[in-house]
Amino acid sequence: EVQLVESGGGLVQPGGSLRLSCAASGFTFSSYAMSWVRQAPGKGLEWVSAIGGGTTTYADSVKGRFTISRDNAENTVYLQMDSLKPEDTAVYYCNVLTVWGQGTQVTVSS
Numbered sequence: 001e002v003q004l005v006e007s008g009g010g011l012v013q014p015g016g017s018l019r020l021s022c023a024a025s026g027f028t029f030s031s032y033a034m035s036w037v038r039q040a041p042g043k044g045l046e047w048v049s050a051i052g053g054g055t056t057t058y059a060d061s062v063k064g065r066f067t068i069s070r071d072n073a074e075n076t077v078y079l080q081m082d083s084l085k086p087e088d089t090a091v092y093y094c095n096v097l098t099v100w101g102q103g104t105q106v107t108v109s110s
Contacts, residue, residue: 002026004094009057012084020079020104022094030072032097036079037108038090049079050090061082062075 008020022034033052039045049058049068056068067080077094084106089104 002096002099004096004099004101006092006094006101006104007053009092009106011107011109013110014084014108016084016104017080017082018084020092021066022077022079022101024075024077024094024096026096027096029070029075034068034070034077035095036077036092037095037100038088039094039103040087040090043090045093046090051077052085052097081106 002010003025006020007024008018010018012018033050035050037038037045038048048062049056049066051068051070058066065081065083075094081088086108089106089108091105093103094101
């Protein structure tokens with residue numbers, strides 16, 4: 001069974017940093033592109049970033065502030081989030097194909 005478990009969310013002040021982790025199991029992790037997607041309160045899903053095939057891509061809203069990376073030996077994908085803004089407040093989900101994790105809440109507030 002494919003499983004994705006996110007962690008690392010929390011409350012942070014504007015300008016602060018957080019690192020999200022997504023532990024994957026049940027599939028050949030290194031063979032698949034992984035994505036981060038977020039959902040802000042009252043809004044739809046927003047794709048944030050993806051990594052796969054040696055390539056990383058970012059939404060314009062996070063480019064230059066967020067960094068996605070992966071450790072294939074640990075079956076884990078990360079999202080380093082710097083210079084956080086209140087508009088980054090959302091539940092962040094890890095995604096592969098049609099599988100989603102349970103999400104981790106990120107709240108940016110003073």
